[in-house]
Amino acid sequence: MKRIHCSFCGKSDSEVEKLAAGPGGLHICDGCVETCRVIMDGSEVPPKEFDPGNWPTDRLLGSLEALDRTAESYREHLARAVDALRAREVSWARIAEPLGISRQSAWERFS
Ligand SMILES: [Zn+2]
Numbered sequence: 001m002k003r004i005h006c007s008f009c010g011k012s013d014s015e016v017e018k019l020a021a022g023p024g025g026l027h028i029c030d031g032c033v034e035t036c037r038v039i040m041d042g043s044e045v046p047p048k049e050f051d052p053g054n055w056p057t058d059r060l061l062g063s064l065e066a067l068d069r070t071a072e073s074y075r076e077h078l079a080r081a082v083d084a085l086r087a088r089e090v091s092w093a094r095i096a097e098p099l100g101i102s103r104q105s106a107w108e109r110f111s
Pocket residue numbers: 006007008009010011028029030031032033
């Protein structure tokens with residue numbers, strides 16, 4: 001059976017109580033939702049770095065497909081956002097700026 005992993009802490013569906021699905025293949029577990037609730041209630045929670053070096057091998061292997069799927073999905077979201085900007089006749093130069101690339105690179109990448 002294919003495991004689903006939390007996109008934030010990497011734990012699989014067998015390691016957490018619940019996992020909720022979000023856009024682009026993202027999932028969030030009950031533990032990470034609780035951390036979010038604490039933050040939303042105004043408490044300071046230090047941000048966690050993505051640190052797969054400490055994850056068990058099975059968790060790392062199990063998360064690869066989901067990470068790849070999420071990355072691919074977000075590449076598609078980026079392309080659709082650029083398409084929407086181009087439909088509004090926003091220039092390649094303006095699109096390139098927040099991406100930190102040249103106008104030419106933006107045109108080559110997205111046109
Ligand atoms: Zn989590």
